[in-house]
Amino acid sequence: MKIKHLYLIGPGGVGKTTVGTIAARRLNLPLIDLDTEFCEGINNIGQYIRNNGYEKYVIENSRLFTKQLSIQTRPSLFVLSSGFLATDTSPETLARNQKHIRQSGTSILLLPSLVPAEAAEIVSTRQMQRGLGLTPATETAKYLSRISTYQNFADHQIVSNKKPEEIAQEVCELIRSLKLG
Structure with missing residues (x-):
């Protein structure tokens, strides 16, 4: 199976950015971290959400992804935002995002555990260490x-x-077992 792009997906705190950075370097693939692209090209995500609301963020993040996808000239490793494929807002945007991912590559979900309560606790602990003013209960529920x-x-x-x-x-x-191109 030939694929063009690889997508690391999952809730916040599962390690997508850290693992993606290491894997892209080892595989000599361009890394497109959607959160980083948003912060560098548009605005700090938290500030954008406070000013415009979460639904507008989801829509703008999707536009940014579409733009980044269109300019990649070789197989790339994308790190997608935590709500990019799963959130309770803007279902049409989520459906479009899912379609783009299916058509343009393969997705790899990172999880710290298959036991939901255990994974939620690990993720919540990681999210609290980021210092973003998040709460354990909210992060657990979101996960x-x-x-x-x-x-x-x-x-x-x-x-x-x-x-x-x-x-x-x-x-x-896993990526080496797949054929890029």
């Missing part, structure tokens, strides 16, 4: 509300709570 959507959508899953370098190695092995 639990989104995880089944991600599991049903993902082409592949990597379940690991190992060190990021080890998870990145698993991602690299």
Whole structure:
């Protein structure tokens, strides 16, 4: 199966950015971190949401993704935002995002555990360490509300709570088993 792009997906706090950075470097692939692109090209995500609302953020983030997708000239590794494929707002935008991902590549879901309560606790702890003013209860609820959507959508899953370098190695092995192009 030939694919063009690879997409790391999942709720916030599963390690997409850290693992994606390591894997892209090891595989010599361009890395497009959608959160970084948003912050550098549009605005700080938290500030944008406070000023414009979450639904407008979802729509603008989707536009940014479409733009980034259109300018990639070779296989790339995308790190997608936590709500990019699973949120309770703007269903038409989510459907469009899912269609773009299906048509342009393969998705890899990162999870720290298959046990929902255990994974939610790990993710919540990681999210609290970011210092973004989040609450454990909110992050746990967000994880639990989104995880089944991600599991049903993902082409592949990597379940690991190992060190990021080890998870990145698993991602690299999976990607190498796929044919890029």
